[in-house]
Amino acid sequence: MSVWTTTKRIARYGLIGFLRNGFVSLSAILIMAITLFVIAGRIIFGAAMHAALNDLRTKVDVTVYFTTVATDSQIQSLKQSLSSLPEVASIEYVSREQALDEFKRRHQNDQLTMQALDELGDNPLGASLEIRAKDPSQYEAIAKYLDAQQQSGTDVGDAIDKINFYKNKTAIDKLSAFIDNSRKIGMAIAVFFGVATILIAFNTIRLAIYTARDEIGVMNLVGASHWYVRGPFMIAGVLYGIVSGIIVLVALYPIMVWMGPGSERFLSSFNVFTYYISAFPLIFMVVMGSGVALGALSSYLAVRRYLK
Amino acid sequence: MIYFDKVSKVYTAGGPPAVADITLSIDPGEFVSIVGHSGAGKTTLLKMLFAEVLPSEGNVYFGSRDIATLKNGDLLQLRRNIGTIFQDFRLLPTKNIYENIAFALEVAGKDDEDIQADVPHVLELVGLADKIWNFPHELSGGEQQRVAIARAIVNQPDVLIADEPTGNLDPINTHDVVEILKKINDLGTTVLLTTHNKSVVDSIGRRVVTMDMGRIIRDDAQGRYVL
Numbered sequence: 249m250s251v252w253t254t255t256k257r258i259a260r261y262g263l264i265g266f267l268r269n270g271f272v273s274l275s276a277i278l279i280m281a282i283t284l285f286v287i288a289g290r291i292i293f294g295a296a297m298h299a300a301l302n303d304l305r306t307k308v309d310v311t312v313y314f315t316t317v318a319t320d321s322q323i324q325s326l327k328q329s330l331s332s333l334p335e336v337a338s339i340e341y342v343s344r345e346q347a348l349d350e351f352k353r354r355h356q357n358d359q360l361t362m363q364a365l366d367e368l369g370d371n372p373l374g375a376s377l378e379i380r381a382k383d384p385s386q387y388e389a390i391a392k393y394l395d396a397q398q399q400s401g402t403d404v405g406d407a408i409d410k411i412n413f414y415k416n417k418t419a420i421d422k423l424s425a426f427i428d429n430s431r432k433i434g435m436a437i438a439v440f441f442g443v444a445t446i447l448i449a450f451n452t453i454r455l456a457i458y459t460a461r462d463e464i465g466v467m468n469l470v471g472a473s474h475w476y477v478r479g480p481f482m483i484a485g486v487l488y489g490i491v492s493g494i495i496v497l498v499a500l501y502p503i504m505v506w507m508g509p510g511s512e513r514f515l516s517s518f519n520v521f522t523y524y525i526s527a528f529p530l531i532f533m534v535v536m537g538s539g540v541a542l543g544a545l546s547s548y549l550a551v552r553r554y555l556k
Numbered sequence: 557m558i559y560f561d562k563v564s565k566v567y568t569a570g571g572p573p574a575v576a577d578i579t580l581s582i583d584p585g586e587f588v589s590i591v592g593h594s595g596a597g598k599t600t601l602l603k604m605l606f607a608e609v610l611p612s613e614g615n616v617y618f619g620s621r622d623i624a625t626l627k628n629g630d631l632l633q634l635r636r637n638i639g640t641i642f643q644d645f646r647l648l649p650t651k652n653i654y655e656n657i658a659f660a661l662e663v664a665g666k667d668d669e670d671i672q673a674d675v676p677h678v679l680e681l682v683g684l685a686d687k688i689w690n691f692p693h694e695l696s697g698g699e700q701q702r703v704a705i706a707r708a709i710v711n712q713p714d715v716l717i718a719d720e721p722t723g724n725l726d727p728i729n730t731h732d733v734v735e736i737l738k739k740i741n742d743l744g745t746t747v748l749l750t751t752h753n754k755s756v757v758d759s760i761g762r763r764v765v766t767m768d769m770g771r772i773i774r775d776d777a778q779g780r781y782v783l
Contacts, residue, residue, distance in 0.1 A: 463650065
């Protein structure tokens with residue numbers, strides 16, 4: 249008998265078994281859909297947390313505030329010495345006037361502050377340099393360098409009013425640690441639910457095959473090869489996986505649409521819906537791949553017990 | 557053709573043997589009834605023929621080949637060459653009658669045209685041509701057993717094993733099944749039948765092997781049910 253004929257027959261019986269055992273198929277599909285939902289949720293949640301962490305990292309910078317009396321040459325000289333540091337990616341100069349404009353813009357609805365500013369008459373803000381490092385871990389070194397400059401008592405050092413890194417840093421460190429922990433907890437929960445639902449899905453398929461054990465016995469008896477017995481069950485398992493995968497991918501669409509705006513507000517630059525669309529090939533492959541693998545493997549293992 | 561050579565089977569170590577020191581030879585074309593009380597070892601003896609049970613001691617030969625030494629592929633080949641029917645019919649409940657019989661042919665590697673021709677033919681032989689698209693649960697016990705017979709003989713096996721085939725049937729269906737078995741035997745197939753039914757054995761009037769406590773206590777060429 250040709251391999252093609254055998255394959256065709258196995259596929260046909262797999263499909264027939266899948267369709268005729270409607271209720272069993274339905275329960276296996278629903279259970280498997282939960283498993284795949286957890287897996288897909290884990291991917292999206294992981295990406296959201298990753299984006300949040302990265303976003304936070306880019307918010308780190310070192311800003312040097314100069315005294316109001318600092319001269320242009322003092323500022324330029326510090327800027328030049330900073331640019332020669334290998335860790336520094338960019339330096340942005342904010343003049344006293346720009347700082348004032350920005351301050352006014354931010355407090356334009358705050359009458360009290362604006363009044364106080366008017367009463368001062370003079371611009372109370374100093375110029376500043378916003379320094380970005382090539383890598384977040386290098387801020388420490390830049391901050392130390394600036395510290396040393398400030399303590400040095402040189403002309404340039406005297407012009408420095410304050411360096412706001414450490415205050416920023418503790419807040420950011422705390423937040424990163426929080427996100428990192430929630431990622432780990434999220435991962436642990438996903439693994440827990442993942443394993444639990446995989447076991448339930450496996451058991452559901454095992455029960456479905458248990459009900460067919462006599463049938464498998466008969467197949468053994470009439471001389472069916474192991475693959476001929478196993479094949480249709482594995483095809484049915486693969487079909488469970490594919491159908492549950494489709495259910496999950498379709499169900500995720502409205503959920504992502506619904507969660508999109510909220511996620512963007514909460515995670516600033518990350519929109520779960522945009523992510524779902526852009527990462528769809530990945531999510532599709534993982535969800536479908538897991539479904540097919542889980543279905544086929546569960547069936548394979550479950551049938552194995554009854555083959556003689 | 558079938559030869560049991562000093563065969564014993566013990567299921568649990570230290571326990572009583574299910575069959576003990578059986579030597580039995582069966583020629584091609586024979587119709588052998590194996591009778592005995594429940595637990596006499598009849599079913600164990602038959603199961604050893606298609607290697608569902610392997611002997612603890614001794615050898616079972618089918619033709620010139622020792623069944624215990626058969627490799628997987630040869631074993632499948634052997635099973636396709638032995639038709640089996642049981643008291644509980646053992647049809648595939650999720651397949652209709654056509655598919656149940658076609659399955660045995662597919663397993664044996666027949667192509668689709670042959671299957672489409674053979675299935676209605678064999679169903680006609682057992683008188684069930686009109687039930688071809690029904691499912692097993694839609695058939696009576698006697699009809700199901702006839703389907704099982706059709707499945708067992710569709711591959712034209714050398715041997716037909718019938719393990720208590722009439723155990724669940726009323727006298728009329730019992731008579732029908734026995735007649736079909738006789739017809740199959742007349743066409744040249746070796747038939748091994750186990751039964752409790754005295755009237756079945758007496759009506760066949762062929763060789764009768766009587767078992768008790770795992771041993772053969774009588775072997776009569778034209779036997780009757782004596783226990």
